[in-house]
Amino acid sequence: MASEKLFGLHATALQLRSQRMMMLASNIANAATPNYKARDIDFAKALDLAQQGASTEGAIAYRVPVQASLDGNTVEMATEQTAYAENALAYRSSLSFLSGRINTLSRALKGE
Numbered sequence: 399m400a401s402e403k404l405f406g407l408h409a410t411a412l413q414l415r416s417q418r419m420m421m422l423a424s425n426i427a428n429a430a431t432p433n434y435k436a437r438d439i440d441f442a443k444a445l446d447l448a449q450q451g452a453s454t455e456g457a458i459a460y461r462v463p464v465q466a467s468l469d470g471n472t473v474e475m476a477t478e479q480t481a482y483a484e485n486a487l488a489y490r491s492s493l494s495f496l497s498g499r500i501n502t503l504s505r506a507l508k509g510e
Contacts, residue, residue, distance in 0.1 A: 408492045410448045414441060415489040422482040425473050433470040436461040438481065
């Protein structure tokens with residue numbers, strides 16, 4: 399893949415972080431939905447699978463709650479919010495790196 403040669407793992411990491419952000423947002427949105435099962439992506443495992451060219455579906459798992467809910471919902475808001483904030487920070491870091499890399503390549507192409 400050409401983007402991997404230009405941007406290394408950061409492009410793949412950005413895609414995985416985006417997928418994880420959507421999954422965590424879905425968990426938060428369904429916090430009051432009876433029998434909803436919170437899911438998360440094991441980022442390290444997903445990145446490893448992506449590097450091997452394999453599907454990252456194997457890195458998705460249902461979250462086991464610390465305290466069971468009476469309605470069968472496994473979303474724990476504090477856990478989800480913390481995971482979302484940490485993931486957002488990592489996403490921004492990858493995005494910042496990629497932006498810098500693109501700017502460097504652009505300047506090189508312009509001969510600056």
